[in-house]
Amino acid sequence: MIERLNQIGEREILNRLKKFMVKGQIEDDTAQLTLTNPNILINTDIFVENVHFSDSTMSPQDIGWKTVAANISDLAGSGVDHIFGITVGIATPAKTSWSWLEKVYQGINDALNHFGGQLLGGDLSRSNQTVLSITAIGSVGKLRLHRSYAKNGDIIVTSGPHGLSRLGLALLTNNPNINSDNLSKSLKIQAIKAHQRPQTGLAALTTLKNCKPSLTPWRAAGTDSSDGLLNALQSICESSYCQAILDPNQLPKANSWPLGLPWEKWCMNGGEDFELILSLPSEWAQSFVATFPLSKIIGSIQKGDPKLMWTNGEEISLSTFSEFEHF
Amino acid sequence: MIERLNQIGEREILNRLKKFMVKGQIEDDTAQLTLTNPNILINTDIFVENVHFSDSTMSPQDIGWKTVAANISDLAGSGVDHIFGITVGIATPAKTSWSWLEKVYQGINDALNHFGGQLLGGDLSRSNQTVLSITAIGSVGKLRLHRSYAKNGDIIVTSGPHGLSRLGLALLTNNPNINSDNLSKSLKIQAIKAHQRPQTGLAALTTLKNCKPSLTPWRAAGTDSSDGLLNALQSICESSYCQAILDPNQLPKANSWPLGLPWEKWCMNGGEDFELILSLPSEWAQSFVATFPLSKIIGSIQKGDPKLMWTNGEEISLSTFSEFEHF
Numbered sequence: 001m002i003e004r005l006n007q008i009g010e011r012e013i014l015n016r017l018k019k020f021m022v023k024g025q026i027e028d029d030t031a032q033l034t035l036t037n038p039n040i041l042i043n044t045d046i047f048v049e050n051v052h053f054s055d056s057t058m059s060p061q062d063i064g065w066k067t068v069a070a071n072i073s074d075l076a077g078s079g080v081d082h083i084f085g086i087t088v089g090i091a092t093p094a095k096t097s098w099s100w101l102e103k104v105y106q107g108i109n110d111a112l113n114h115f116g117g118q119l120l121g122g123d124l125s126r127s128n129q130t131v132l133s134i135t136a137i138g139s140v141g142k143l144r145l146h147r148s149y150a151k152n153g154d155i156i157v158t159s160g161p162h163g164l165s166r167l168g169l170a171l172l173t174n175n176p177n178i179n180s181d182n183l184s185k186s187l188k189i190q191a192i193k194a195h196q197r198p199q200t201g202l203a204a205l206t207t208l209k210n211c212k213p214s215l216t217p218w219r220a221a222g223t224d225s226s227d228g229l230l231n232a233l234q235s236i237c238e239s240s241y242c243q244a245i246l247d248p249n250q251l252p253k254a255n256s257w258p259l260g261l262p263w264e265k266w267c268m269n270g271g272e273d274f275e276l277i278l279s280l281p282s283e284w285a286q287s288f289v290a291t292f293p294l295s296k297i298i299g300s301i302q303k304g305d306p307k308l309m310w311t312n313g314e315e316i317s318l319s320t321f322s323e324f325e326h327f
Numbered sequence: 328m329i330e331r332l333n334q335i336g337e338r339e340i341l342n343r344l345k346k347f348m349v350k351g352q353i354e355d356d357t358a359q360l361t362l363t364n365p366n367i368l369i370n371t372d373i374f375v376e377n378v379h380f381s382d383s384t385m386s387p388q389d390i391g392w393k394t395v396a397a398n399i400s401d402l403a404g405s406g407v408d409h410i411f412g413i414t415v416g417i418a419t420p421a422k423t424s425w426s427w428l429e430k431v432y433q434g435i436n437d438a439l440n441h442f443g444g445q446l447l448g449g450d451l452s453r454s455n456q457t458v459l460s461i462t463a464i465g466s467v468g469k470l471r472l473h474r475s476y477a478k479n480g481d482i483i484v485t486s487g488p489h490g491l492s493r494l495g496l497a498l499l500t501n502n503p504n505i506n507s508d509n510l511s512k513s514l515k516i517q518a519i520k521a522h523q524r525p526q527t528g529l530a531a532l533t534t535l536k537n538c539k540p541s542l543t544p545w546r547a548a549g550t551d552s553s554d555g556l557l558n559a560l561q562s563i564c565e566s567s568y569c570q571a572i573l574d575p576n577q578l579p580k581a582n583s584w585p586l587g588l589p590w591e592k593w594c595m596n597g598g599e600d601f602e603l604i605l606s607l608p609s610e611w612a613q614s615f616v617a618t619f620p621l622s623k624i625i626g627s628i629q630k631g632d633p634k635l636m637w638t639n640g641e642e643i644s645l646s647t648f649s650e651f652e653h654f
Contacts, residue, residue: 029370030404030405031368034365034367038361038364039362040359040361041357044416046417046450077355077357078359087462089460120369122371124373125378131418133373135369135460
């Protein structure tokens with residue numbers, strides 16, 4: 001028999017969730033924490049059923065993992081040094097099973113064990129549609145990545161391939177536009193993993209900090225590519241008031257990524273890639289790509305009204321590659 | 328013509344919301360802050376349309392104000408010293424008007440101007456039902472209120488009257504159980520204000536800190552009464568493993584509060600009162616009620632298996648007074 005949340009009652013649900021929380025935190029409505037660094041980064045992301053995730057393509061553990069990863073990816077895109085923890089707010093229908101909720105928390109827990117940080121507490125309510133809200137808090141050190149920090153002459157670097165999560169979704173929903181028989185098994189496994197259990201730019205960030213040439217200042221522009229590669233670049237160009245020139249032969253594609261549509265589009269703006277998009281002084285960019293596997297130089301930054309262009313001067317239209325809108 | 332969110336697009340919505348944010352924060356997905364005190368309190372609350380609020384009884388400005396107040400009330404119930412700010416996540420239908428969203432943010436802004444703290448950022452997504460998620464971050468000093476800190480012999484104190492918000496809701500929904508002609512005008516105004524534009528325990532907390540007798544240690548149990556007076560007391564008894572003895576003649580009722588049902592029930596557990604419920608050493612309790620207007624001694628704490636009792640020894644059954652369940 002399925003045990004539903006409205007059969008358990010709020011007090012008992014919170015009691016059962018205690019095992020996932022930092023000891024003692026659930027006794028009060030607020031969590032207390034002594035931070036080792038007062039320079040903090042804080043970020044809230046909201047995830048809606050059938051907008052950001054679906055039970056038809058992801059297990060509840062995957063949903064828990066991915067919401068945490070997406071949130072921490074934003075902190076990584078700002079240069080986070082250390083992750084203190086997260087809070088979780090969940091609104092879900094009263095008929096939701098306890099088992100589903102417990103598995104979401106298990107996935108959250110797995111992600112925190114992997115990425116770092118503690119579960120600091122949260123809130124729960126009934127609703128018609130499931131919504132998760134995650135707030136992550138971390139600290140920042142010497143390197144603060146800003147979208148507005150790009151400079152003329154910078155080199156644009158990605159920390160990894162793009163489009164995999166979108167391919168994973170296509171495979172999981174049997175998208176008729178692709179013939180999965182033509183794809184390598186390893187690409188398919190990689191794509192489904194990228195969709196269900198994504199990694200973040202945290203490892204790339206550590207390398208980036210460690211590989212900085214000593215005479216290069218701590219100035220780099222960056223963001224994550226959770227809204228897609230082109231959206232990330234566009235936001236850097238707008239915030240920094242500059243142009244990004246991309247080499248069409250150097251797009252950050254995965255191994256054995258096919259040619260043509262929809263592949264080009266998914267690489268350019270499939271979304272949910274959670275990689276770092278960086279604009280770096282040339283010597284730092286060279287040092288980074290020499291050190292971090294799968295990272296790639298994809299273009300450069302020049303002065304001018306914010307836009308994206310190919311190396312031949314042709315403008316890249318965001319709408320051509322648009323895949324996803326939150327509204 | 329009503330301008331709907333899906334006609335505006337996410338980028339433009341975020342652009343328009345810039346005016347409410349701390350300068351520069353919206354350029355990146357994360358907010359950066361240098362805290363003046365590393366001992367922090369953090370709390371996330373989730374508010375669901377037609378569970379926690381309704382457009383039929385509250386303006387969008389009220390909804391913004393009340394969600395912030397409810398969140399800050401939790402920090403107050405933990406003894407917060409200073410509020411740094413909040414993040415806001417909103418999921419709302421694509422057809423929601425820009426005007427509604429802007430007014431919610433205006434209410435959030437008004438509340439922050441009143442209670443303190445900055446709007447640090449947030450997230451926005453479409454959904455079927457409106458959900459707000461607020462995360463507040465503050466610091467804590469010498470006084471950390473815990474539910475688990477009550478001691479045998481403590482005096483139970485409330486910072487203000489209870490049941491007003493529930494009465495406000497009854498008035499706003501023309502509840503047939505009450506005859507509003509029999510109520511004083513000032514009670515009605517007070518009740519509607521308590522429902523739509525609630526205050527928090529912040530002022531009481533400041534007084535509590537200032538009025539502590541110098542030889543009394545910084546030990547007090549406390550929580551807010553957002554889930555109702557009895558629920559607050561029950562949670563203190565369970566966390567501290569003790570019993571609360573209440574004087575039926577000293578319930579924290581507002582001036583000219585009628586006798587009988589539903590009035591007793593609404594005072595005891597109407598919910599959304601956002602007052603402080605404190606368990607204090609006798610001398611501190613006396614000093615507090617002598618100083619803070621509308622505060623009241625309502626009972627005392629004794630040893631024993633967690634339960635609530637009247638002074639005549641009769642047990643108070645929570646279910647008799649139960650009004651509200653999140654599930």
